[in-house]
Amino acid sequence: MREGLRERKKRETRQRIADIAMGLFMARGFDNVTVAEVAHAADVSVNTVFNYFSTKEDLFADRQEMAVDLPQQVMRERAPGESAVRAFRRDYLDAIDTRHWRHGLNLGSDVFARIVNASPALVARLREVHDEREQALRRMLADELEADPDDLGPQLAAAHILNTTRILTAYAVQRMVAGEVWEMIAPDLRTEAEKAFDLLESGLGDYGARPLEAAAAAGESAADDQDREYDHHERDGDD
Known part of the structure; x- marks a missing residue:
């Protein structure tokens, strides 16, 4: 279906506002730019901006x-x-x-x-x-x-x-x-x-998956720890 003149102008206006907003965001950061400043730079009213974009965030994520x-x-x-x-x-x-x-x-x-x-x-x-x-x-x-x-x-x-x-x-x-x-x-x-x-x-x-070699080594280490703990308790008992 062929795009009508009205639809084309609306699409172009929307894109122009978004492009101008992005330029301001890139130059100054998103949080430092107001919708009013975007509207002024695009030579439209704030209401016009919100007619095309529900929120300021939508201006960025156009x-x-x-x-x-x-x-x-x-x-x-x-x-x-x-x-x-x-x-x-x-x-x-x-x-x-x-x-x-x-x-x-x-x-x-x-x-x-x-x-x-x-x-x-x-x-x-x-x-x-x-x-x-x-x-x-x-x-x-x-x-x-x-x-x-x-x-x-x-x-x-x-x-x-x-x-x-x-x-x-x-x-x-x-x-x-x-x-x-x-x-x-x-x-x-x-x-x-x-x-x-x-x-x-x-x-x-x-x-x-844990490599078999690592698992075996871990098992041996755990066994050694248990042996050392057992020896420690044995010495404490002798004392």
């Missing part, structure tokens, strides 16, 4: 609706026979190659992270967005699988998949914030992503 839908888009676009985990593996590796914003790997992600981390309100808002993404993916999985209401499978799968992508991105962004160049980060991130999705595909299984 792509939140797209962000919530992205995991569902990955599911919609998966190939016949492709599992959810494999679809997200493919999508995440592509985002590494293209530095796409959908997984927070784009240029400027370190600046974005600094602004968020400096504002408790934004930390809370981004957590809400993550929860919304997870619940939307859970509902989609449950619908596709026709899962019973008390089946925890879809919720566990959604949580594991999205927490994996979130942790991978946090790893990359942390290195960006530290000043490392993408050319150094990307190969390591790809390696970590492959390992992470291997874990998801195979299940944790024996991951973290």
Whole structure:
């Protein structure tokens, strides 16, 4: 359906306000900028800003609706026979190659992270967005699988998949914030992503199992401790 002139102007106005707000947030920090200042810089009224954005936090997270839908888009676009985990593996590796914003790997992600981390309100808002993404993916999985209401499978799968992508991105962004160049980060991130999705595909299984040698050594150490404790008591008895 073709976009009408009115809809196009509203979309452009919304985007202009969001872009101006982000510029102010980047320059001065989220908590140091008021909605009134955003409105003044965008040459609109405060009421107009709130017509497009319900809260100040929404000005920052202006792509939140797209962000919530992205995991569902990955599911919609998966190939016949492709599992959810494999679809997200493919999508995440592509985002590494293209530095796409959908997984927070784009240029400027370190600046974005600094602004968020400096504002408790934004930390809370981004957590809400993550929860919304997870619940939307859970509902989609449950619908596709026709899962019973008390089946925890879809919720566990959604949580594991999205927490994996979130942790991978946090790893990359942390290195960006530290000043490392993408050319150094990307190969390591790809390696970590492959390992992470291997874990998801195979299940944790024996991951973290105690090596037999370590267990035997620990057993011997415990036995030695018991012997020393016994000798100590024996000497106390002789006294």
